[in-house]
Amino acid sequence: MRDVAIIGIGVTEFGELWNESLRDIGLRAGLLAIQDAHIKSRELEALFTGNFAGGRFIGQNHISAMTLDHSGMVPAHIAGAQLQVADASGGAALHMGFLAIASGLYDMVMVGGAEKMTDVDEAETTDTLATTADRQWEAFPGATIPALYAMMAKKHMQDYGTTREDLAHVAVKNHAHGALNPKAQFRSKITMEDVLGATMVADPLTVYDCCPVSDGGAALVLCPFEKAKKYADRPVKISASVIATDALAVHSRPDMTVMGSTVWAGKRALKMSGHKTEDIDIAEVHDSYTIGEIMALEDLGFAPKGKGGSMAREGITALGGKMPVNTSGGLKARGHPVGATGVAQVVELVQQLRGEAGERQVKDARVGLAQNVGGTGGTCVVHILEVV
């Protein structure tokens, strides 16, 4: 199996991009990655792209061909495929890109992710997002995604004494990080009082505990590691790429405060990379809701079970802390265009590992981990990246 490197990254600003269609957004992210990789677009042999619900959001359900067509890559032989694994679509697209290069069949691949969510109304958005849960046994009976995460939060508070304030600390931290990210949807710092006093979405989660609805795109260029030095001064190696699956319905899991998919993907990824948790310098985790970050830190082994809430509270996961988490602002503040998120997490890690993260640079970051969750945890994709 060949080692795989990332030699190019691109990400659009995230937000309400009303002047751009999905194909424009995807193209722009891709061009940024091509420029960053110093390659010609014709060197690309494939596009594997994450998109969650183009069929419902914009009536487009053939996204890889649409994007390649719009980008002027055809007519010419180029492979294209779309990964659709709920919020984990971007991470899954990277897994396919990883396999493509690792296998030896491809030598230069683009991994993309894009979503255009703001063309439909909020009811349609909520209904579409509920297709990431078990529609039959969760969403049809009335549970939306925020409601399911709220139940996880309640149970976590009940079982482990996690407080409402612990959740709020995650939001405050990630907004502070987002304020330093020029591409973030929210670039404003918020206070504990803002979070605690905000409109309730699903008790105990207020609107500041929830990620926004976003448009945006992200892209990566991959090649064999042995060839990466030709293109990049500091190629980043993908030292682990793992997908895992858990029960789709939250009520089917032995413990609703644990995402088995994250536990399994995290363990395998550490083993595959040869690292221990303490080797990880930075992480981007799936904080679509604040409780998601707390659970992720526990499930990945960064905190003992039940103690995840202490990490933001104690400043461990803030910029300047021992292990900064979601320096991009996370889904919470950078935004969450569903299919783009898993790729955007990796863009942030690469920027950090290259030392190009500007105001939010973590000093001497060498190993980073990205955790990308589908729905409420039915799927989890974990990648570990490093500069070697």
Next chain:
Amino acid sequence: MRDVAIIGIGVTEFGELWNESLRDIGLRAGLLAIQDAHIKSRELEALFTGNFAGGRFIGQNHISAMTLDHSGMVPAHIAGAQLQVADASGGAALHMGFLAIASGLYDMVMVGGAEKMTDVDEAETTDTLATTADRQWEAFPGATIPALYAMMAKKHMQDYGTTREDLAHVAVKNHAHGALNPKAQFRSKITMEDVLGATMVADPLTVYDCCPVSDGGAALVLCPFEKAKKYADRPVKISASVIATDALAVHSRPDMTVMGSTVWAGKRALKMSGHKTEDIDIAEVHDSYTIGEIMALEDLGFAPKGKGGSMAREGITALGGKMPVNTSGGLKARGHPVGATGVAQVVELVQQLRGEAGERQVKDARVGLAQNVGGTGGTCVVHILEVV
């Protein structure tokens, strides 16, 4: 790169499966493949599955987790991802499974495909299928998928003298094949008069020129070829797996009677397999509309451009002919549950190559080709299989 083998196949009957949900259909196809491979389900490390529009047809858009959950495969580490590449979703899922084994990262993988289309009305179905075209530039202005294929047919008739009867011969042949396939949706032979006199869908295509709306599922078990002999007497080798992309909108192509994606994928696949067109004993091609089979035979090099219409007329592609095509009945008669089709084509080839195709067995079939198209040709996936 490791050689990849198919050691297990499974397919449900295709049709209006009103008593089964998508998860039931997927599970049933998977269990058949597991039984056929003589493995235990716990030996599987991943499920890569094709599904086109679960989010619109049944409100489920996290299909890999839903299927693995329903099958009792979790809790336990297993990878899962869904490929969504319009009608080419099944073929794309097989490409990902191929990469997974070829890379060395996985040793036992299931590739699936399933679709449940009959839970929504016909208008919603037509509208959903139009998301495989370029929604913005084709479907919103009024062109449905049958209308686009009808235009290709008209142009083919105009440029090459292909006749209305040439199209009908494809339908008659594929229905005759389907009549021999116990899993086919249509098991009735039809006559030229039936086709020519049937209800018009989009001139010149009558209802017998168009594939039906179908429910169904199909599955494959893959492992490294070097280990395949442990499981199967006649393991089938995947000697080529190629995806290619063309302009999404038909009007953007230099010639609307040519699918560039098929031309490129076909050429690459032949090169990758080391075969010439004349080595191919059997083929399953994407006859969602009769003109599709005619164009596929030309684009793959089995007939000179413009002469594809002669192949069914002259009996070359019928059972007993020189190169039988769509012995399963094709999308036309076996049915076309969109995400399942690319996998079901390969199930048919494996049955033929193993000599287990019953009444529709092609004598001494040794090399087979599957061509799976997304939408009107924006994507094409070609696989070449052989017994060695």
